[in-house]
Structures are given as structure tokens and as C-alpha cells.
Amino acid sequence: MHYLAGADSVHTTAAICDYLVDRATAEDTVTVVAVANENDRTARRDCQEALNVASVRLATVGDVETDVRSGNPADVLLDAVRDVDADEIVIGAHGGDPDATRDLGSTARELLEEADRPVVVVPTPKP
Incomplete structure (x- = not known):
């Protein structure tokens, strides 16, 4: 299984890792894109x-790849999904900004509308 994780903060990445640590195995790959x-x-x-957190927290996963990219977050993540042929996308419900609302963020909303594979939205912890 190949997971693509969209990370934008340490808090969001930790929540994504909490989800993945029980699912991803030594045979899997996780690509984390910030x-x-x-x-x-x-x-x-x-x-x-945030990428450093992923590398440490997902140490038992077979392969963890990390990358920082620029652009519109939803577009960048959709491109990354195609680049690595990910089976599943894992993102936070909204940005890791402590001032973010508790509502579903625009990137999550866009990925849910546009992605052609499963999107898992993990709750982002309250600061």
C-alpha cells in the first residue's frame, strides 16, 4: 500500500501519524508532502x-519519503498522488494553524471533491 500524507504543521503530521502507525506496515510506503x-x-x-516528525513517528514503515513543494496545496497534493501512484490520501481536517476554525478546511474539501482514490481526513488536535 502506498499512502500519500499532506502535512502542513507538526500538529497535523502527528495526527496523520497516529492514524498511519496502526495501518502502515514494513511493506508499505508513505510519501509525506508539505x-x-x-x-x-x-x-x-x-x-x-512537520516532515521530521513523520520520519521519526513512522520509523516502522517500510519506506517514508518526504518532500516540500510550493503551490496551491490541493493541486500540489493531487499532482503528488499521481506522481507516486498513491492508493490512499491522508490529510488533516484543516490547517495546523492554531487560529484555524474547526470546520473542514478548503484543501480537505477540494481533495474530497477532486481525488480519484480514497481520502482519509483525520481530526486535527486542538492546540
């Missing part, structure tokens, strides 16, 4: 920290 504006050094640093 999306940040290439000119925003703080956002890129936050994304790198």
Missing part, C-alpha cells in the same frame, strides 16, 4: 519540522 510558499522561510521551516 506545501509552503517558496518565499516564506518560516512556513518552509515549519513544513520541514
Whole structure:
């Protein structure tokens, strides 16, 4: 099984890892893609920290690949799904921003509408 995880913060990544740790095995691959504006050094640093969390928390998974990309998050994740031929997409319900609403975020909504494979939306912990 090949999972594609969309990460944007340490908190969202931890929630995704909580979901995957009971599912992904030593035979599986998890590709974790974080999306940040290439000119925003703080956002890129936050994304790198999120990817580090995934690498550590998913140590028992066969292969964990990480990547920081730029662009519209939903478009970037849909492209990544096709690039790696993922079987399942795992994302947080909304951005990892502590000020985000509890509603389903725009990226999650767009992926649910556009993806041609299963999308799992994990709850994002309250800060």
C-alpha cells in the first residue's frame, strides 16, 4: 500500500501519524508532502519540522519519503498522488494553524471533491 500524507504543521503530521502507525506496515510506503510558499522561510521551516516528525513517528514503515513543494496545496497534493501512484490520501481536517476554525478546511474539501482514490481526513488536535 502506498499512502500519500499532506502535512502542513507538526500538529497535523502527528495526527496523520497516529492514524498511519496502526495501518502502515514494513511493506508499505508513505510519501509525506508539505506545501509552503517558496518565499516564506518560516512556513518552509515549519513544513520541514512537520516532515521530521513523520520520519521519526513512522520509523516502522517500510519506506517514508518526504518532500516540500510550493503551490496551491490541493493541486500540489493531487499532482503528488499521481506522481507516486498513491492508493490512499491522508490529510488533516484543516490547517495546523492554531487560529484555524474547526470546520473542514478548503484543501480537505477540494481533495474530497477532486481525488480519484480514497481520502482519509483525520481530526486535527486542538492546540
